[in-house]
Amino acid sequence: MFKKQPQNISNVLNSVLRNQGLETPLLQRRLVGAWGDAIREICEDDMAGIIIENTESKEIRNQTLWVKITMPAIRSDLQMSATKLVTILNNKVGAQIISSIRFF
Numbered sequence: 001m002f003k004k005q006p007q008n009i010s011n012v013l014n015s016v017l018r019n020q021g022l023e024t025p026l027l028q029r030r031l032v033g034a035w036g037d038a039i040r041e042i043c044e045d046d047m048a049g050i051i052i053e054n055t056e057s058k059e060i061r062n063q064t065l066w067v068k069i070t071m072p073a074i075r076s077d078l079q080m081s082a083t084k085l086v087t088i089l090n091n092k093v094g095a096q097i098i099s100s101i102r103f104f
Contacts, residue, residue: 027093028060034092035067041088042081050074063099065089075103 017023035058040048056068065086069075078085082101090096 024097027095027097030093031065031089031097032058032060034089037092038085038088042084051078060098063097065098065101067101067103069103078103 014023017026035055036048036052039051043051050071051069051074054070054074056070058065058067060066067078069078078101082103085101086098089098
């Protein structure tokens, strides 16, 4: 009788997601969800809270994270930290999902 080797459920799930074309959308969703944690890593607690409160929307298009910030002063400050945020966010999901961030 033929016996299969047991596989780790994580590996099986990742394989199914990849085969169904769902791995990238899942990682993109995780990256967008990690926005608050990434902001907390680069800012003090008070400022991080203000930035998170003034973030209206986030979406990924063509490997660019588009983030709507309602306060222009915060937007310009974040632009200076964009490269660091890209690194932090990609590290949080464990893959190169975005290459840049645009604030509007």
